[in-house]
Every structure is written in structure tokens, then in C-alpha cells.
Amino acid sequence: MTQPHNPTRLQSLDELKFSAVLSDLDGIVYRGDDAIAGAVARFRSWHDQGLPYCFITNNAEKSADDFASKIIGLGIPCTPYQVVSAAEVTLAYVSARYAPGTPVYVVGTPSFKNRVEAAGFVLASTAAQVVLVALDRQFDYSMMKAALRNVLGGAELIGTNPDLIRPVDDGFEPGAGAIAHSIATAAGVSPKFIGKPSPDIIHLAMERLGVQAQSAIMLGDQLDTDILAAQRAGVRGVFVETGVPINPRSAVKTEYLLQQL
Numbered sequence: 001m002t003q004p005h006n007p008t009r010l011q012s013l014d015e016l017k018f019s020a021v022l023s024d025l026d027g028i029v030y031r032g033d034d035a036i037a038g039a040v041a042r043f044r045s046w047h048d049q050g051l052p053y054c055f056i057t058n059n060a061e062k063s064a065d066d067f068a069s070k071i072i073g074l075g076i077p078c079t080p081y082q083v084v085s086a087a088e089v090t091l092a093y094v095s096a097r098y099a100p101g102t103p104v105y106v107v108g109t110p111s112f113k114n115r116v117e118a119a120g121f122v123l124a125s126t127a128a129q130v131v132l133v134a135l136d137r138q139f140d141y142s143m144m145k146a147a148l149r150n151v152l153g154g155a156e157l158i159g160t161n162p163d164l165i166r167p168v169d170d171g172f173e174p175g176a177g178a179i180a181h182s183i184a185t186a187a188g189v190s191p192k193f194i195g196k197p198s199p200d201i202i203h204l205a206m207e208r209l210g211v212q213a214q215s216a217i218m219l220g221d222q223l224d225t226d227i228l229a230a231q232r233a234g235v236r237g238v239f240v241e242t243g244v245p246i247n248p249r250s251a252v253k254t255e256y257l258l259q260q261l
């Protein structure tokens, strides 16, 4: 049963008072390689006004440098420090709990594996203490088996983000969350997920900008990740209709709707 709910439809973000912007990337700033209408002009004008902004993504395939280069390429000023990814927050979480040198079994791209090693961990296929799962399009049965055996051996199962499905150019593809759940189902455990909708990633972004929750807004195109993470962190969420169509069955309700930036 959904509660009766009427989000406020904004004609423009100028109707809200805020002094910092947190924003999702895919569906808000770009789709694939193309900028989304209005996004570049909006962020450029915030940059010119000196209004701080930070991008928050559950995508762990690329590094903050890669994301910053892509954003700059579209015409939006951005430093790697202004990009907080689920991979980064996940590695901070693991680093806070496991000593350098801990063996970790990783499902993820070569770029993600490099970052795991750079964080001081040792890549291992057996006797791992942590199984770390990010999006990996090469994921197969033998990797699932190795992950399962490590989890049965006592390794903690951690996913960079809980996304089950991702919109792509020609439809949808399974997300990192679906991979983690396949391992968890086989092992009979529950994975720990770090990215949105966990508020940790929002907290880190606000810390970087030096802003308080009440003065920020969060732009997103997914109720169950972007908007829920914002609500959990006490930040006003604005659902922007340039990405994934709004899910009317979601238990999460947005306070604000905006057609485009």
C-alpha cells in the first residue's frame, strides 16, 4: 500500500534555498557519453557563483580521476576530490576494519583491483578474510565458486553497492548487487553493502564540501538509492526526471520533483 503523497514539483531549483549541491552522475549529468540537457550550464553557473558541489556515484568501475576527466570533458569544472564513489567509501570501510596485508578476494574490474591493492590489501583467491564485490562483466561460475568458498571459510562478504539492475544504452544489465546476492544466496549469508542508499557516502561528500545537511540538496534519478540515501543523511532530495523513470511502487517518496536541470 502506498501512502498518499504529493511531492512538490519545482519549475526550477531556484525555488529552493541551498548552499551546496550533491549530485548523482548517471541520469543527472550524463547518459552514456552524452551530457544531459541543462546539466552542463547548471553546474558551470554554480561553479562561477562559487557554490560547492560534489558528485556521488555507486559506480565502482572507474576511479575518481577517471570520473573527473569525463565530467571535465563535458564542460563541467571538477576535481577528483569532488567525486565520491562507492568504491572509495567501501575501501575506507574495509581499511577501518582490516589491517594492511589482509588477503581479499575481489570480484571487480582491473581498475578496482588496483585500488584494493593500493589501499594495502593483498589479492587472494583462497583463504581470504574479505570477499569484496563490485560490478564485473566477466563474472562467471568459477569466480562465484571461489567467492563462495572464501565466504564459507569465514570471509566477510561486502558489496560496493546494492544496485540489482543498471540502465544502459540498449536496455538493462545486472548490477553489482545482483552478483553479491548470488554469492550470498549460495553461502546462506547477507552481504554488507556500502554505497547509496547507505548515508555514509553522503556524509563523506558533505565532509569534503564542509557543509551541513540542512544547507545541501541531493540530485538523483533513483528513489531507492539516491533519494533514500539523502533522506537518511537528513538532506533534501530532488528527483530529476532525466534518468531512470520514477518507480511508482517504491516505498521511498521524494519531497521534490524537477523535470530537468
Ligand SMILES: [Mg+2]
Pocket: 024, 025, 026, 027, 028, 220, 221, 222, 243
Ligand atoms: Mg543515476
